Amino acid sequence: AQTVTQSQPEMSVQEAETVTLSCTYDTSESNYYLFWYKQPPSRQMILVIRQEAYKQQNATENRFSVNFQKAAKSFSLKISDSQLGDTAMYFCAFMRTMDSSYKLIFGSGTRLLVRP
Amino acid sequence: EAQVTQNPRYLITVTGKKLTVTCSQNMNHEYMSWYRQDPGLGLRQIYYSMNVEVTDKGDVPEGYKVSRKEKRNFPLILESPSPNQTSLYFCASSLEGAGANVLTFGAGSRLTVL
Numbered sequence: 001a002q003t004v005t006q007s008q009p010e011m012s013v014q015e016a017e018t019v020t021l022s023c024t025y026d027t028s029e030s031n032y033y034l035f036w037y038k039q040p041p042s043r044q045m046i047l048v049i050r051q052e053a054y055k056q057q058n059a060t061e062n063r064f065s066v067n068f069q070k071a072a073k074s075f076s077l078k079i080s081d082s083q084l085g086d087t088a089m090y091f092c093a094f095m096r097t098m099d100s101s102y103k104l105i106f107g108s109g110t111r112l113l114v115r116p
Numbered sequence: 117e118a119q120v121t122q123n124p125r126y127l128i129t130v131t132g133k134k135l136t137v138t139c140s141q142n143m144n145h146e147y148m149s150w151y152r153q154d155p156g157l158g159l160r161q162i163y164y165s166m167n168v169e170v171t172d173k174g175d176v177p178e179g180y181k182v183s184r185k186e187k188r189n190f191p192l193i194l195e196s197p198s199p200n201q202t203s204l205y206f207c208a209s210s211l212e213g214a215g216a217n218v219l220t221f222g223a224g225s226r227l228t229v230l
Contacts, residue, residue, distance in 0.1 A: 004158070033217045042223075043204065043223065043224040043226075044221065044223055044224070045159075045206060045208075045221035045224075047218070047219075050217070050218070091158055091159070093158075093159075095217050100166065101149075101161070101164050101172065101174065102147055102149070102164065102210065102217065102219075103149075103161045103164070103174060103175070104151075104159065104161070104219065106158030106159045106160070107158055108156050108157060108158050109158055
């Protein structure tokens with residue numbers, strides 16, 4: 001069974017600095033999707049970034065980028081120039097490509113606080 | 117505006133009193149699903165539906181029922197709620213096929229069972 005592990009329950013960063021959130025996963029599949037979701041205090045689940053496993057190039061969305069290490073089964077999220085609005089819970093998630101349930105398997109989350 | 121709408125957003129109920137959390141999407145998505153979020157566990161899939169009249173269990177289906185009579189609606193039914201069903205619930209939808217990995221989530225429903 002696939003599992004997703006986020007080993008940092010809480011992190012803190014100064015505004016305008018860079019922070020990296022860690023995620024590791026376990027799977028025997030060769031192709032899959034990986035995601036980072038943001039959950040602000042409003043509780044809305046917001047997709048931050050998505051990576052397809054067969055693509056070697058790391059995904060980037062503005063200030064958000066990932067470091068995808070397929071062999072190490074690692075998928076970390078880097079937030080550059082942190083802003084107060086980045087304060088949220090961040091979830092790493094995995095989806096098998098051939099899964100007809102389109103099930104997302106989530107990690108336990110990392111709570112990020114951006115300090116002014 | 118394309119969205120997934122859940123109601124109610126907040127509900128406090130008592131053990132055994134049947135309740136339904138509604139979910140509706142206006143994007144003509146084939147796929148819909150329910151998740152529950154609990155502290156330290158992330159989100160876990162309860163049930164999903166690939167299309168009208170096609171539903172199946174996720175990882176934590178015990179104590180829940182669903183139905184998909186219309187493409188846009190996917191209600192979650194708790195026939196006899198218990199305190200261990202106190203949780204934050206999310207409905208999500210997506211297109212089938214290549215677009216299935218991009219889920220649109222509802223705003224969440226906070227349920228407390230006393």
